[in-house]
Amino acid sequence: MFSNSSNRECGVLANLFQLSEVNLVQVKERKKLKELILEKYQKYIGIILDINIKSSEDLFFWKELQGISPLPIFIFDLSKTDFCKNELQKNALIQLSKPVIDIFSYFSNEKEQKYSDYIEITPFLTFDLEKHCIKKYDEIIQLSCIEFKLLYLLVKSTEIESSQTLMDKLELSSLATLYVHIQNVRIKIEENPKKPLILVNCRGKGYKINWI
16 A cells, blocks of 8 residues: 555554455555565555545556556545544444455456466567566576566556656666666567567667567
8 A cells, every 4th residue: 555644544444454354565655666566566466545646746656557567556545534533343344345355356366367477478488477587498587676677567568668768667867777778688588689579669769569
């Protein structure tokens, strides 16, 4: 759960979920939330955003999470929801928590059934999300944290990702650094990194994965 609400409000919501044996983890930094989504999403069944969308920055943050998250996302606004006064009785908490938890569980089970921890990019190239590596033919090739994030973002994206967008999402400081990571990923996934066929550049637009 991403929230800047008081510990009391979040504590009540946490108790709500614990009644169904679901633990709620509060995250107060956007950067930390993105790291958890990209690196440790297997441990969670869903994301709750306690956010009152008032600005374009809030909207961009929510849309960005939608683009990178393999988990379902729900939006709460604890500032306008009086949990502390109305929902302290056990029966009421169960009635409120069960539908939300059921929805999370449904999406979590659906995700497990539809998507494994492996993404086949080409018949000879498999992206292992759990182990942060590439299987190229019979060779296992490890990816660095940034290489994994870069490849994950491109694999999950349905659009061409501009260099600036990739720099922002990966929190890189320069184009040169981005180009180095792109080249490193190409070395690991391409047959000929100098003539890439998988991680390709669309001139003037950005980068995408070419599903062969």
